Amino acid sequence: MVTPPDPAVLYPDIATQGSLGVALQAVAEEGGFSVPVTASASDPLRYAAVESTLPHRRALLVSSSAIERRWRIRGEESFQGMPLIVGDTDDLAQVARAAQAWLDGVPLSDIRQVAPFVHLTGRFEVPDHDPVRLTESEWQGMRTEASAREQPGYHALVEAAYAEPALRGLYPFTSHWALRFSTTTGPWMSTVGPCLLADDVDRYTVSAGFTGSGLIAQATTAQEAVAAAVRHLPSGLGPVTSGADLAENRRELSS
Incomplete structure (x- = not known):
């Protein structure tokens, strides 16, 4: 060293x-x-x-x-x-x-x-911390970051997910290189739906766990992977809410 x-x-x-x-x-x-x-x-x-x-x-x-x-x-x-x-x-x-x-x-x-x-970074400022605008900002940040990576499969996956309204309305984040979604913004997120992983430009994995456990589907295109993820989203998801509200609710429940 x-x-x-x-x-x-x-x-x-x-x-x-x-x-x-x-x-x-x-x-x-x-x-x-x-x-x-x-x-x-x-x-x-x-x-x-x-x-x-x-x-x-x-x-x-x-x-x-x-x-x-x-x-x-x-x-x-x-x-x-x-x-x-x-x-x-x-x-x-x-x-x-x-x-x-x-x-x-x-x-x-x-x-x-x-x-x-x-x-x-692609993110824009949201002075009032509106959760819908924060979600839009995070998507723009993720798309900017993905376009700069030398990983065309990951870039294709992010763009395909953004093009799908059901996923675009959720707050995006990554965990161990897997694309994941939340019904709340940071700093406290509430994960929902499957994980999407770009193994290669023509190999994508959709799973319940970010490690690939609980395999749901494997696909050869980003669009197919996104479609499989959408089919496994729970019904009745509303607009994204603030992660600060989730944190406050957790504090009240633990007090």
């Missing part, structure tokens, strides 16, 4: 300034703007965070690679903690520009214009 270099060796300029937070603030000031940054108490050379003026955004997380001189960002929405933007770059000034845009509440698409290294 190769031991990663000491952060002070990989980032001597950061070490000189005492923390990634201080260094990021200094780079921002050099660019003519100000970004309040909080450095990690446990690992100040490698981690920092920048709050947003928007309550539906969590603090932007900034981290330094342990292997090469490079920085990563992750900006999450506040309700489920799902990423809205991610990215990595070797230019700390680019990170500072992305951090300022996140802080100022700049729209997601405009953040990418300010800092081109930023990658949009």
